[in-house]
Amino acid sequence: MKLKYLLIALIFNIANSNPIQEANENITSTSDGAPVNASDDLPMDILTNIAEMLGSVQTQSTVQSEPVFPDCSILSEEIKEEVRSHQHTVDRIINYLLYGQHKGLTYTTLGKFLDAFGPRMSGTEALESSINATLEAARLEGFDDVHTEDVQVPHWVRNQESAVMVEPRVKTLTILGLGSSIGTPPGGIVAQIIVVRSFDELQAVARHVAGKIVVYNQPFDNYFQSVKYRTRGAVEAAKLGAVAALVRSAASFSINSPHTGNQKYEDGVKKIPVACITIEDAKMLQRLTDIDGLEVFVNLSMGAVNLPDATSRNTIIDWRGTSRPEDVVVISGHIDSWDVGAGAMDDAAGCFISYHANLVLKRLRLRARRTVRTIWFTGEEQGLYGGYEYFKKHRNESENYQLLLESDKGTFNPKGIGFSGSNTATCIMQEIIKLTAKLNTTELKTRGGGPDISMWKSIGVPIGSLHLDTSKYFWFHHSDGDTLEVEDPDILDRITALWASVAYVAANITANLHH
Amino acid sequence: MKLKYLLIALIFNIANSNPIQEANENITSTSDGAPVNASDDLPMDILTNIAEMLGSVQTQSTVQSEPVFPDCSILSEEIKEEVRSHQHTVDRIINYLLYGQHKGLTYTTLGKFLDAFGPRMSGTEALESSINATLEAARLEGFDDVHTEDVQVPHWVRNQESAVMVEPRVKTLTILGLGSSIGTPPGGIVAQIIVVRSFDELQAVARHVAGKIVVYNQPFDNYFQSVKYRTRGAVEAAKLGAVAALVRSAASFSINSPHTGNQKYEDGVKKIPVACITIEDAKMLQRLTDIDGLEVFVNLSMGAVNLPDATSRNTIIDWRGTSRPEDVVVISGHIDSWDVGAGAMDDAAGCFISYHANLVLKRLRLRARRTVRTIWFTGEEQGLYGGYEYFKKHRNESENYQLLLESDKGTFNPKGIGFSGSNTATCIMQEIIKLTAKLNTTELKTRGGGPDISMWKSIGVPIGSLHLDTSKYFWFHHSDGDTLEVEDPDILDRITALWASVAYVAANITANLHH
Ligand SMILES: [Zn+2]
Ligand SMILES: [Zn+2]
Structure with a gap:
């Protein structure tokens, strides 16, 4: 009234x-208030990386401009020729996913996973059950090494x-x-x-x-x-x-x-x-x-209550390399999510393309010189717990890391790869994705990475991510709308094909991509 | 497990x-099941009208095809000239809404209305309070006749x-x-x-x-x-x-x-x-x-419970005609909504453009020969209770009804007017909306109307509605998403201008539009 x-x-x-x-x-x-800066709690390079990853519009205070594309005349004809020699293999991968036996599988299996486990917040039984199922599946599938590494994660309950x-x-x-x-x-x-x-x-x-x-x-x-x-x-x-x-x-x-x-x-x-x-x-x-x-x-x-930290696990699935099995190319996503929606694009889909890319290599019996490693990080949403733990445990092996890729800005229509590495590595990556012309994913963006792999950049290991259309990402992000409905079977096939192609070629070439 | x-x-x-x-x-x-037809409970013409109103894709069983546009050489040069003589007045209306004192008001006042009363389901105090406020406001404003007519409506509580x-x-x-x-x-x-x-x-x-x-x-x-x-x-x-x-x-x-x-x-x-x-x-x-x-x-x-029927009211606000005040042009919407969101596009916005169109005529001191009547129907969502009641009460005065317009398919980007009437009336309406070229609303669609006025068509009274982009209507319809956010200030100004222009010219011309 x-x-x-x-x-x-x-x-x-x-x-x-x-x-x-x-x-x-x-x-x-x-504007007489104290300056407030959200970036206090994360190092600048990680922050920039995350901002870039999320497709943010650049703001002067938080996001650096994208590095200039290097002059790739530095690249020897020999290296280019070696990359090009993989065209037939990349075509096999693409055909298998777009027209062959693997068509539609990334999507349908993602759907069944989401339907079975729902969202997977750190500290929940759903998260751990989904990891257990993954381990069993990957072992049944016959991957070379399937194991987990413990991560202590916050346990918040709504x-x-x-x-x-x-x-x-x-x-x-x-x-x-x-x-x-x-x-x-x-x-x-x-x-x-x-x-x-x-x-x-x-x-x-x-x-x-x-x-x-x-x-x-x-x-x-x-x-x-x-x-x-x-x-x-x-x-x-x-x-x-x-x-x-x-x-x-x-x-x-x-x-x-x-x-x-x-x-x-x-x-x-x-x-x-x-x-x-x-x-x-x-x-x-x-x-x-x-x-x-x-x-x-x-x-x-x-x-809401904050319970004592819980133990979760990073999931590691290796398809071992032939001549240099100790060297790895990582393809990854994070399997934890918020407790709303189904955590589909954030980030079960990133995990599924990383699993299926490796599965495709395995089913096609494509073993590269280096190991292709699928990682499903955990505890990302509460502060990159899985990513930091993995870095802490493995940073001393950094010479073995050829490349880390993470998909964590959705799995929408792909344009290519975002990549942060040396000039030479950037030029090689550009050559690699030229092989995926049939996928329409040949655009190289000179910044890439993902939250869980962002820390590797500072020690000279190249990192990358999908370069894609993120225009609708923040329609669904961390909401009840993040379900299978935001995913598309054909787009997932194209992304899995891109992911598998890049991982395979990067794992197989002679040149080392890290500094 | x-x-x-x-x-x-x-x-x-x-x-x-x-x-x-x-x-x-x-x-x-x-397909051995019994044929099931949702149209059993409404007459075909109303059903078709509603389907059309909702911008449905045509289906063979429920939606008739749109009538062919008539040959308008039937129209005398005299009538055309009379319509054209209103260009200056229409320009005044448009300028007042797009650049003058009324700019933005349909939107801001709609926002305050929605914020104050929220959704307005039949049987609720919110609905009746919102009607009371409207009555007080319209009387304070000095409209000629402001009154209500009782309608018995279902009273369902979630x-x-x-x-x-x-x-x-x-x-x-x-x-x-x-x-x-x-x-x-x-x-x-x-x-x-x-x-x-x-x-x-x-x-x-x-x-x-x-x-x-x-x-x-x-x-x-x-x-x-x-x-x-x-x-x-x-x-x-x-x-x-x-x-x-x-x-x-x-x-x-x-x-x-x-x-x-x-x-x-x-x-x-x-x-x-x-x-x-x-x-x-x-x-x-x-x-x-x-x-x-x-x-x-x-x-x-x-x-959920179904309580005994409640009494609600159709709200009637007249801006009286000069020489033929007993004849009316109706512009309308329905003020009841579901109990979710704010009932903004369905259909407070339809009510507000109908109120503001009349208010603009009043403030510009534009009195037509006939009365321009704003109606806010009630009880639409439960089955057109307000529309049927009004029809029952006034159908015997049908010769006094020059035209009824209702806006109930959202207030998105307008293209023109949807109109159901005789060939001559259709051609006159086409001439009328030509005057609104500055609004980019000159497209005449040969079917129009709204649920609460649909029954008038069968007795020879022309009915119409907005012809507009309804592509996102079913993103928000009857959901928590139907809030002020779906509305746009500039688009509402254009629609109010179109509504006022059509109502004024139709109310002022010599020719009768009904059969
Ligand atoms: Zn994420
Ligand atoms: Zn409605």
């Missing part, structure tokens, strides 16, 4: 009041959660608590909200924040710019005395879809509960609080 | 079994609802109970599911249906073909002894978004609870049940 009298003139624009102007004038942004706007009217807000968030007391927190579009705006209203729930309604220009509010929103709000934070989902499109993800507390700053809300609700809360004199209250209830 | 052993070979395609073939061979469709796949693993299914569905007993129903893609497939497995929950996984070729499973799915399943039905949402795109809507029970057939599920979950349930020997169980719990 309060709302009715407050809004009626505005709603119908009685007396020519202009709500557009009012809304724009209501919040002015100042439990029941809800948010309801209780004033000025009752409206359920669709939320997803953020990974590592604490819960609320039973019954939840009821508090007035304060909505800001940026950390600068938060600082500008600093003295009004205590006791309130801070709602971040940051725009989505790119993932990097948006996700820092998910990562650090709770900490920055808590520093000013907020009792909880709600963060607009880092998404480029929404059908009222919340997108979860990780967040980080900071030592010495009070932990407050934090969840993401939908784009639609964030903008609605902004509009409501932009109305002078209108107070908006939310009841936030979260049962 | 059961699932693990059943699926492990399939998941990883061990031993070259081909899951694609298996999946395809598993269900064969026969209450708590949930569905969980409990075997072979635990997975929450995102559901929305369907309007008029009964609830389940407390604690819900736990039953095995049986999945079919069509009523034909249902008949083919008729003897396996008793005691089960029928899941319809019909494809979405067009809304009409798909929605009959929502409308009649429960009845057809109940005839075979099913205990409940779950229907794949009638949607063309999904981010795990269920789309609700109405369903109908049939006298003499046991009422069973029915809800819609998402495209993603429907396809997953199909894939799981396609696996030989795998039994899938769902726990469906719905608190």
Whole structure:
């Protein structure tokens, strides 16, 4: 009723009041706040790599520009000829996947995997069961070496959660608590909200924040710019005395879809509960609080708990090399996911193309000189736990690493390979993917990698990833929409073929790609 | 665990079994079932009109082809000249909306309305409050006649609802109970599911249906073909002894978004609870049940109840004509919605363009010869209750009705007007919309109308609607995604300008458009 009298003139624009102007004038942004940088918690090269991996628009503060394509006249005709000699083999791989016995299998088996296990969050039985099944399958299949390496991973449990706007009217807000968030007391927190579009705006209203729930309604220009509010929103709000934070989902499109993800507390700053809300609700809360004199209250209830770390496993499946079996080319993805949707494009699909690429080589009896190793990393979503553990354990063998590839920005229409390596290695990679012209994947992008392999770059090991159309990635990322529906059988076949071709040729050529 | 052993070979395609073939061979469709026709409950012309209105692909059984555009040499130069004499007035309307004081107002006021009242299902206080506010506003604004006419509407309440796949693993299914569905007993129903893609497939497995929950996984070729499973799915399943039905949402795109809507029970057939599920979950349930020997169980719990009919109101706002005030041109939408999202494009936006078009005429002091009447129908979603009531009450005044327009297929990018009337009326309408060249809305489609005005066509009164891009309409329809986010300020301005221009000119010309 309060709302009715407050809004009626505005709603119908009685007396020519202009709500557009009012809304724009209501919040002015100042920039006297402390600079807030989401990149504090990751080294710059990893950060850049992740940004690139996610197809972010470049921002001056966080993303370096792409290296210039090298002058490939440096490459000897001999090396080029050696690469070209693999055309027949690459054609066999492509034909087997596009027209042969393996056609459609990456997709259908991915579907059955997702249907059987669902999403696979770190600490869950589903994750470990899915790894067990993979191990059994790979052993039954007869791979040379199938084993796991333990990784300690955070064990966060969502439990029941809800948010309801209780004033000025009752409206359920669709939320997803953020990974590592604490819960609320039973019954939840009821508090007035304060909505800001940026950390600068938060600082500008600093003295009004205590006791309130801070709602971040940051725009989505790119993932990097948006996700820092998910990562650090709770900490920055808590520093000013907020009792909880709600963060607009880092998404480029929404059908009222919340997108979860990780967040980080900071030592010495009070932990407050934090969840993401939908784009639609964030903008609605902004509009409501932009109305002078209108107070908006939310009841936030979260049962989230952080349990002791759990043990998960990186899964390693080798198709051994002939003459240099100790040298490896890695093709990989991460098998853990968030606990929503099915974790299909993020990142079971990356795991499945990496498994099937190796399986295709095996079924075609294509053994390269070096070992082709499929890795399914674990614990990626909570902070690259599997990737760091693998690096720690194996970095001293770095001379044995010819190349690491990871697919973790979806498996949409591929254009080629993203690659970070020396000039010579880049030129060789360009020659390699020329062999995949039938797949239409010959575009080399001079930056590549994946979160779990990003650390290898700093010690001279080349890393790479798919170069592909990521335009819809943030429609589905970390949401209930990340299911088999985002995948396409034919595209997966093309990607598996590309992945297998690059892995095989890189594993077979004489030249070493690392520095 | 059961699932693990059943699926492990399939998941990883061990031993070259081909899951694609298996999946395809598993269900064969026969067509010995009784023909099932969703159109039983509506007259053909209304049905055709609704199908057309919804931009459906034509299907031979339900949608007639569009009438041929008439030879407009029948139109006298005098009539054309009279229509053309309105160019200056139409330009004023367009300028006022696109560049003048009214720019952006349809959008911003729609936003405030949606924020204030939320969705407005028949029987709710929100619906009646929103109507009260509208009445007050229109009276404050100084419209000539602002009143309501009572309509008895169904009063269905959703209450708590949930569905969980409990075997072979635990997975929450995102559901929305369907309007008029009964609830389940407390604690819900736990039953095995049986999945079919069509009523034909249902008949083919008729003897396996008793005691089960029928899941319809019909494809979405067009809304009409798909929605009959929502409308009649429960009845057809109940005839075979099913205990409940779950229907794949009638949607063309999904981010795990269920789309609700109405369903109908049939006298003499046991009422069973029915809800819609998402495209993603429907396809997953199909894939799981396609696996030989795998039994899938769902726990469906719905608190839905049907209360006694409630009283709602059609809202009528007149901007009176000068010389022929008893004659009317109607511009309309329906203000009731489902109880999800905000009911923005379905159909608050249709109401708002109809209100603002009249408001623009009033503020520009453009009084036509005939009255321009804005109607916000009520009770549309449960079966056109407001439309039928208005027709019943006013059909005897049909000679006073020059034209009825309704906007109820969204307010996306407009191309022109859809129009159903005599050849002469069609040619005049073509002349009228030529005046809106600046809006890029000069395309006349020879079929138009809306659900609440569809019945007027049979008694010779011309009806029309927006002709527009409906390609994304079924992304959001009846879902939580139907919020202000689907609307665009500039497009709404163009539509309001088109609506106002057509209404004014049609209300001002000498010629009568009805037969
Ligand atoms: Zn990922
Ligand atoms: Zn509608």
